[in-house]
Each structure stands twice: as C-alpha cells, then as structure tokens.
Amino acid sequence: MLKIDNLHVKLEEEDKQILKGLSLEVPAGQVHAIMGPNGSGKSTLSYVLSGRDGYDVTEGSASLDGESLLDMEPEERAAAGLFLAFQYPVEIPGVGNMTFLRTAVNAQRKARGQDELSSGDFLKLVRAKAAELQISPDMLKRPVNVGFSGGEKKRNEILQMAMLEPRMCIMDETDSGLDVDAMRLVSDGVNALRSPDRSFLVITHYQRLLNHIQPDVVHIMADGRIVKSGGPELALQVEQEGYGDLLSEAR
Amino acid sequence: MADLAVRTKDQTPSIEGAPKPAGALDARLAALNLPQGGFAAARQDAAARLREMGLPGPRDEYWRYTDPRRFNAPAPAALPIPQADETPLFDGLDKLTLVFVDGAFDKAASDDLALQGVEIATLAQADAGKGWAGDLYGVLEARGQKPVKRPFAALNTAYARDGLLIRVTATPAKPIHVVHRRGTTDADAMWHHVIRIERGAELTLLETGMSGARSNSVIEVDVAEGGTFHHVASKRAADPRVGIGHIFARVAAQAQFKSFALSVNGTTMRNETVIDIAGDDAVAHVAAAVLGDGERAPFHHDDTVFITHGAERCESRQVFKKVLKNGATGVFQGKILVRPGAQKTDGYQISQALLLDERSQFLAKPELEIYADDVKCSHGSTTGAIDDEALFYLRSRGVPRERAIVFLVLSFLADALAEVEDDGIRDRIYERLDVWLTLNAVQ
Numbered sequence: 001m002l003k004i005d006n007l008h009v010k011l012e013e014e015d016k017q018i019l020k021g022l023s024l025e026v027p028a029g030q031v032h033a034i035m036g037p038n039g040s041g042k043s044t045l046s047y048v049l050s051g052r053d054g055y056d057v058t059e060g061s062a063s064l065d066g067e068s069l070l071d072m073e074p075e076e077r078a079a080a081g082l083f084l085a086f087q088y089p090v091e092i093p094g095v096g097n098m099t100f101l102r103t104a105v106n107a108q109r110k111a112r113g114q115d116e117l118s119s120g121d122f123l124k125l126v127r128a129k130a131a132e133l134q135i136s137p138d139m140l141k142r143p144v145n146v147g148f149s150g151g152e153k154k155r156n157e158i159l160q161m162a163m164l165e166p167r168m169c170i171m172d173e174t175d176s177g178l179d180v181d182a183m184r185l186v187s188d189g190v191n192a193l194r195s196p197d198r199s200f201l202v203i204t205h206y207q208r209l210l211n212h213i214q215p216d217v218v219h220i221m222a223d224g225r226i227v228k229s230g231g232p233e234l235a236l237q238v239e240q241e242g243y244g245d246l247l248s249e250a251r
Numbered sequence: 252m253a254d255l256a257v258r259t260k261d262q263t264p265s266i267e268g269a270p271k272p273a274g275a276l277d278a279r280l281a282a283l284n285l286p287q288g289g290f291a292a293a294r295q296d297a298a299a300r301l302r303e304m305g306l307p308g309p310r311d312e313y314w315r316y317t318d319p320r321r322f323n324a325p326a327p328a329a330l331p332i333p334q335a336d337e338t339p340l341f342d343g344l345d346k347l348t349l350v351f352v353d354g355a356f357d358k359a360a361s362d363d364l365a366l367q368g369v370e371i372a373t374l375a376q377a378d379a380g381k382g383w384a385g386d387l388y389g390v391l392e393a394r395g396q397k398p399v400k401r402p403f404a405a406l407n408t409a410y411a412r413d414g415l416l417i418r419v420t421a422t423p424a425k426p427i428h429v430v431h432r433r434g435t436t437d438a439d440a441m442w443h444h445v446i447r448i449e450r451g452a453e454l455t456l457l458e459t460g461m462s463g464a465r466s467n468s469v470i471e472v473d474v475a476e477g478g479t480f481h482h483v484a485s486k487r488a489a490d491p492r493v494g495i496g497h498i499f500a501r502v503a504a505q506a507q508f509k510s511f512a513l514s515v516n517g518t519t520m521r522n523e524t525v526i527d528i529a530g531d532d533a534v535a536h537v538a539a540a541v542l543g544d545g546e547r548a549p550f551h552h553d554d555t556v557f558i559t560h561g562a563e564r565c566e567s568r569q570v571f572k573k574v575l576k577n578g579a580t581g582v583f584q585g586k587i588l589v590r591p592g593a594q595k596t597d598g599y600q601i602s603q604a605l606l607l608d609e610r611s612q613f614l615a616k617p618e619l620e621i622y623a624d625d626v627k628c629s630h631g632s633t634t635g636a637i638d639d640e641a642l643f644y645l646r647s648r649g650v651p652r653e654r655a656i657v658f659l660v661l662s663f664l665a666d667a668l669a670e671v672e673d674d675g676i677r678d679r680i681y682e683r684l685d686v687w688l689t690l691n692a693v694q
Contacts, residue, residue: 050647051643051646051647052643052647053639053643073646073652074643074646074647075646075647075649075650075651075652075655077647078646078647078648078649079649083647083648084647086644086647089644090638090640090641090644092641092644092645092658092659092662093662093665093666094661094662094663094664094665094666094668095658095661095662095665100645100648100650100658103650103654103658104645104648104649104650105649107649107650107651107654108649111649143662143665160648164648164649
C-alpha cells in the first residue's frame with residue numbers, strides 16, 4: 001500500500017534536514033503506529049506525504065499502490081486515496097461544513113471518473129455517518145471547525161475520513177487535546193473504518209491511543225529515521241521506560 | 252485590534268489650499284443646466300455651495316488616495332456597453348422593479364409606481380418641491396458637508412435630473428428594486444433619490460447595475476423614530492464604470508439604517524456614506540464586499556465613511572472587505588465621530604483586504620474622534636494573503652486549488668455578507684459570488 005524508501009527531506013526556507021533516510025512500508029489492511037520524541041520529524045513526514053508546500057525532497061521516494069506520491073498535487077494525492085487527519089484542524093469561517101464536505105467528496109469522485117453524489121444521497125450518507133460519531137446536525141451546518149471544541153474538531157476529521165473513504169489514512173497526533181470519552185469516540189470511528197484494503201499510519205506521542213486503535217506494527221522514529229520497529233509491546237515499553245534506552249540501543 | 256478611546260485631531264480638513272481656478276469648475280459645469288421645476292431653491296443653494304467649495308484637487312487630504320480627475324473632467328470617456336450575460340441578481344424575488352437608463356426613469360420598463368404603504372414619485376415629475384420631499388431634498392446633503400466638503404454631492408443636488416422620491420408610511424410587502432441600465436456609450440448620468448421612512452415603518456431598497464459611462468448618485472435617507480431602512484446594492488462584473496456615489500442618512504431614535512454594497516470589477520469608484528445618528532438607541536451598519544481585478548482595466552475602489560454619533564446608547568458598525576489582484580487598488584477611509592454627550596456609544600469598524608498578488612494594494616485610514624467619556628469604540632485594519640494552511644487543508648481533502656481559493660475568498664468576505672439580514676437575499680449574493688469567482692472573475 002504505502003511504501004517509503006530512503007526519504008530525505010529538508011525545509012525549503014532554511015537549509016535544515018528533517019528526514020534523513022526514512023524507510024517504511026505499510027501493507028494493505030494494517031495499522032502502523034509511529035512514536036518518537038519531539039522534533040524527530042513525525043509531523044514533517046505526514047505533511048510531506050500529503051503534499052504541503054515548504055519541504056524539499058532531496059532523495060528517496062514515497063508511493064501509494066506503486067504510484068509515486070511526491071510529484072502529485074495535494075488534491076491528486078487525496079483522490080488517489082491518501083488522507084491526513086490534522087493535528088490542528090483548520091477553521092474556515094463562512095464555509096459550511098456540509099458544503100465543504102460535499103465539494104471534497106464530489107471532487108474526488110470526479111477525479112476518479114465516478115459519478116458525483118446527488119444532494120439527496122450525500123445528505124443521507126453524511127447524516128448516517130455523523131450520527132455514528134455523535135456529530136449533531138447543527139455541527140454539520142456550521143462553518144468548517146468554527147466554534148468546535150478540540151474533541152469536535154477531531155470527530156469532524158474522522159467524519160471527513162468516513163465520507164472520503166481513503167485507502168491510506170495518516171493520523172497526526174489525533175489524540176492530542178482529547179478527553180477520555182472523545183478518544184473513545186474517535187477510536188471507535190477509526191476502528192469502524194478498518195478493513196482489509198485500508199491502511200492506517202497513526203502518529204502519536206502516547207501509548208494510550210494504541211489501547212483503542214490496536215496497531216499491527218509500532219515504529220520508533222528519531223532524528224529523521226525509523227530506528228526500531230516491533231509489535232504493540234514496543235509502545236508499552238516506550239510508555240514505561242521513555243525513549244532513552246531505545247534510542248541509545250539504536251545508536 | 253485593540254479597543255481604543257482616542258481623541259485625535261481632526262485629520263480630515265475641508266477642501267484646502269487656494270481656491271481652484273474658476274475655469275476648472277466652469278468647464279465641469281459647461282455641459283450642465285440647472286433643471287427647471289421642482290426644488291429650484293435647493294438646487295440654487297447647492298450650486299452656490301459648489302461654487303464656494305470648488306472641485307477637489309490633488310492636494311486635498313480627503314482625496315489623498317483617489318485621483319479626482321475623472322470626476323472633475325467636463326465629460327466622461329466613452330465606455331462600451333456590455334451585453335447582458337447573466338440573469339439579473341434579484342430575478343425571481345417578489346419586488347417592485349423601477350428601471351433607470353443613464354440616470355433617467357424609464358416608465359415603460361418599470362412596474363407601476365404603486366406599492367401599499369409607500370408613496371413613490373420621480374424627481375423629474377415632481378412639482379415645485381413642496382411637502383415632505385421639499386423639506387428633505389438637499390438638506391441632508393448640505394448637513395453632510397461639515398466637517399468635510401463633498402463637492403460632487405453638491406453638484407448632484409444642483410444638477411441631478413431624475414431620481415426617486417419615496418415616502419414609506421407603512422411597511423410594504425416587498426422590496427423596491429432599482430435597476431440601472433446603460434443607454435448610450437458616453438452618458439454622464441446623475442440621479443438623486445430622497446427617501447423618508449416614517450415612524451416604525453421599514454423598507455428594503457435593492458439597487459443593481461450601473462447607469463452612464465460616468466455616474467454621480469446621491470441618496471438622502473431620513474429614518475424616523477423606530478423606522479428601518481435596508482439598502483443592498485450590487486454592481487456586477489461585466490460593467491466597466493467610473494462613478495461616485497453618496498449616501499446621506501439621518502437616523503432617529505430607535506431607528507435602524509443598514510447598507511451593504513457588493514462591487515465586482517469596474518474602473519474607478521468612490522462611495523461616500525455619511526451617517527448622522529441623531530436619536531438615542533439607534534443603529535447604523537455599513538458594509539461592503541469588493542472584488543477587484545486590474546487585468547482588463549485599472550481597478551480603483553474607494554469606500555469613504557463618516558459616522559457621527561450624536562445620541563446615547565447607539566451602535567454603529569463598518570465592515571469593509573476587499574479582494575484585490577492584478578494591480579488593483581482598494582481604499583478605505585472610515586471615521587467614527589462621537590460628539591460630547593453621546594454616552595454608551597458602541598462603535599465598531601473593520602477594514603480588510605485580501606491581496607491575491609504582490610502588485611495590488613490597500614490603503615486604509617481608520618479614524619476615531621471621541622468627545623464622550625463612556626464609550627466603546629474599536630477599529631482594525633488588516634491586509635493579508637491567502638492563508639497557506641487553510642489552502643492546504645482544503646486541498647488535502649481533494650478540493651482542487653482553484654475551488655479552494657473560491658472557498659477562502661468567500662470565507663474572507665463572510666463577515667461583510669453577514670451584514671445582509673435577509674436570508675434569501677444573502678443566499679442569492681453568495682450564489683452569484685460563487686459563480687463569478689468560479690468564472691475566474693478574481694482568481
């Protein structure tokens with residue numbers, strides 16, 4: 001599904017190398033988690049994969065189902081099946097949540113050569129999915145993320161994910177700012193989307209999210225590289241011991 | 252933006268410097284004759300005031316950001332008349348439609364001047380200027396000449412040939428829609444509406460289109476106690492135009508004045524709004540959304556607002572948003588004057604520009620002048636570009652870049668559009684903006 005090979009990335013504006021030869025493969029149907037200390041490049045990885053400006057790929061490759069991602073515009077990557085759940089979802093006053101979502105769904109369908117959803121079909125679908133995430137009809141009508149609590153914003157991200165049905169979901173610290181109940185709602189939403197042909201890359205600081213969304217593989221990232229990979233027990237080890245031992249062991 | 256209670260010296264002096272050579276004014280007036288008939292005294296008075304103040308020159312502070320030469324010129328440059336290329340904005344809405352061609356009322360193209368609760372007459376047909384309109388014509392304009400001179404408004408009062416005299420005694424069932432059309436390529440259109448909203452009554456006035464190759468319009472609105480006046484104006488994409496417009500409003504106790512203007516492209520426009528909040532607990536809102544693209548013709552759009560608070564517990568809001576590209580220039584001069592004794596005033600002013608390239612510019616001069624000690628006044632002005640983070644967010648969901656920019660432009664304009672109270676009218680404006688933006692009007 002997602003294949004990253006020897007990826008080197010630096011910031012465009014300052015000559016600072018962030019990713020230094022990162023390699024990673026997420027097969028179809030699997031959930032992989034990335035953990036790592038602050039500044040290890042986790043968020044950069046998610047932005048580079050989804051096509052945000054400001055990063056220079058100096059070496060290496062990243063592909064989705066064999067198709068190179070790095071030459072695509074962000075909207076093309078989305079249509080190809082990539083989705084990034086933002087750590088800080090952006091507020092867009094004056095643009096209705098529903099209008100935005102319908103535009104996104106239909107733009108992707110169009111890009112893939114599918115028929116656009118009618119207003120009626122879209123409404124039916126979005127109402128059903130919103131109800132599962134306990135997103136009220138009022139939240140659907142409000143401007144995108146405006147006046148949403150931290151938990152509501154994250155649930156809104158999962159709603160977008162559910163509507164867009166991506167094949168590869170990257171979740172950038174989705175657990176940050178969530179209380180216990182919100183974390184359960186978000187995790188249930190994600191778990192409901194797990195399927196043999198959908199994969200997840202879950203970036204997190206904390207093991208507790210991984211109690212809810214159980215990963216197949218856990219990667220430890222440090223200084224722009226994956227330094228160790230293992231099963232879910234690796235996350236527990238981080239939680240108990242911190243990164244210190246793991247990192248010195250990797251060196 | 253900080254809450255401010257600042258007393259500033261009057262920075263908007265009247266027309267200054269040596270008197271202009273009479274030749275320029277004479278040349279400007281050469282092709283004009285004082286219309287005979289109604290409002291002769293008001294017209295002569297305005298002509299005399301104009302003679303005294305002269306035309307603005309390049310050194311006038313109030314004209315620092317907008318070159319008055321195109322308004323001073325004896326005749327307008329001819330402008331082609333665009334083909335109608337779209338359904339008029341308010342088509343399908345239940346309304347009384349009144350058509351003006353180059354500033355003159357077109358009876359044949361208009362609905363009958365009959366609307367329950369409203370007396371409607373035209374300026375050209377008015378009698379000697381007796382009655383309520385005689386008490387109003389040129390009166391608010393003359394009052395609005397202090398402390399800043401507005402010569403083109405005096406010119407209009409003196410020479411306007413036509414316009415509407417509207418008196419609302421009871422709230423009508425539907426809005427009045429004034430449709431302006433071009434007739435000849437070089438018409439110098441000048442029209443003047445006088446509107447009186449009687450106690451407790453309400454009127455919505457819609458205005459669309461443009462008259463003349465150059466236009467000069469004045470609207471005088473007197474809103475009596477508890478009355479409400481809504482004005483929604485839209486000047487559309489395909490009309491090249493040069494124009495100056497003035498609105499003079501007097502707002503009595505518990506009355507409301509609310510105006511919103513949408514302006515898309517064009518050449519040189521200046522809109523002055525002068526509001527006198529005269530009674531306690533009154534409300535005045537002025538808002539505009541402007542899209543300017545300098546590619547086909549130079550774009551210069553000036554909104555100049557002067558709101559005077561002269562009573563207690565009144566609220567005023569100014570919300571101006573301009574989206575500029577291809578070397579377009581946006582101007583905002585906005586002033587809130589709080590007179591002694593106008594306690595508990597709540598004055599708010601925001602002017603913002605979204606620059607879609609580095610060649611466009613926004614010139615803003617917000618001013619507060621406050622002589623009461625228990626007031627809340629704030630002003631803010633910002634100039635910015637498309638927010639990269641928001642653009643990326645939308646694109647990451649599969650929204651193509653061009654469409655994402657349309658969303659962000661609409662988002663930027665949202666606060667100004669929110670000033671349109673009627674949902675149906677606001678929705679139509681949103682839909683039309685969406686179409687214009689999608690057709691590359693501004694991208």
